[in-house]
Amino acid sequence: MMFQQAVFAALSTIAFGLLYQVRTSLLWIAGAIGAMAWMVSFTINRLPGAGLLSNFAGAFVIGALAEFAALWKKQPVTIFVVPAIISYVPGYVVYESMVAFLKSHFNQGLFFGIKAVFAAAALALGLALATALLRPLLRPHHFISRP
Amino acid sequence: MTKSTTRLPGPQPAPLDALQAVVDAGVAMLMSGAEVSRVEDTMVRLAKAYRVEPVDVVAIPTALFVAGPDGRSLVKRISHRSVNLAVVAEINQLSRNVAKNPIPLDEFRKQLEAAKQHAVYAPWLTIVFAAGAAGLISQLMGGHLVDVVPAAVSGGLTQLVRRALSFTRVPGNLSDMLSAIVATIPALSLARFSVFQPGSIMVGGIMVLTPGLLFTSAVRDGITGDLVSASSRLLEALLVGGAVAAGASLPLYFYLHMGGRWP
Known part of the structure; x- marks a missing residue:
């Protein structure tokens, strides 16, 4: 189950990379990042009471691996982050919130809506933390030579 | 000057x-x-x-x-x-x-x-890629294997409409909304059969429109301290998301009010 999902995560990362015009030679890296992040967050999701930690961990893994990949291939980080992060966008939760509102279940709609906002915030935090922690370590010259 | x-x-x-x-x-x-x-x-x-x-x-x-x-x-x-x-x-x-x-x-x-002018892949190919992306991501959104093809049709239609509208002077948010309306067609027409998960089909199609780059750039701009850019990109991402949600809920609203089956 985990590997099946990881394969789907890798393939959908590659498909979104193609959609965003990422070069073919870089796509497999993006796909690998997507698969690894999905495996990490799948494992964390099994822990009791994990909640949004899996989203945070997935985004952190994507952000961290993308920093390394960008340094290795001398490409913008976004090339690796954007296709991989799409699978974490809380699209299904937003959809559930939408349907609940349409069925006039306002409490449930608000619940899912707030859940989606927090999921997006967890993603942002994961990405931000990965970049903020790894950038100074991987590219020290940027942080020393700047006046 | x-x-x-x-x-x-x-x-x-x-x-x-x-x-x-x-x-x-x-x-x-x-x-x-x-x-x-x-x-x-x-x-x-x-x-x-x-x-x-x-x-x-x-x-x-x-x-x-x-x-x-x-x-x-x-x-x-x-x-x-x-x-x-x-x-x-x-x-x-x-x-x-x-x-x-x-x-x-x-x-x-x-x-x-x-x-x-650099584009790695031809414009018509992006429709194929969008279809593939939508079909695959529906599997991560709780879909079963039967949902792959309808979700792919949905994603392809969405990208087709968005590309067609990008040649007109229709504003970006309106075009996102119209694309989202089209994205619901496969899900709505298959919702009466209980084999399919219409939710996963619909989300798969709509994911093509997700403002993933805006969101990522907003976060990265925030880290480097470009606050104006971070907040305006976040706002733009929210507007796009709102437009997509509005576009997707409109047909669903009519469908539900006509008493259609929806799990």
């Missing part, structure tokens, strides 16, 4: 020409959705390579301000923004090459034009 007609002797180009070319590169990057700090870094690197110094650049998602030497400055409005990571990568690479071994300005202009 008057364009200088007297050219400097020697191999160096007139500063304004060089400045103009640098600004063109920055505009192209901003229009393709690059982070603001990357745009500023690239422009300063290019300006230094063409000896336009000192130069100061301020970029926000909707405008670009450049103060060149001798008090000359250029202001550009960015009216149209899209997602093309190939252009960002290509101009980034070009600036690094130019910084390493400078090429004549005309040659740089030519390469910049080529980079701006």
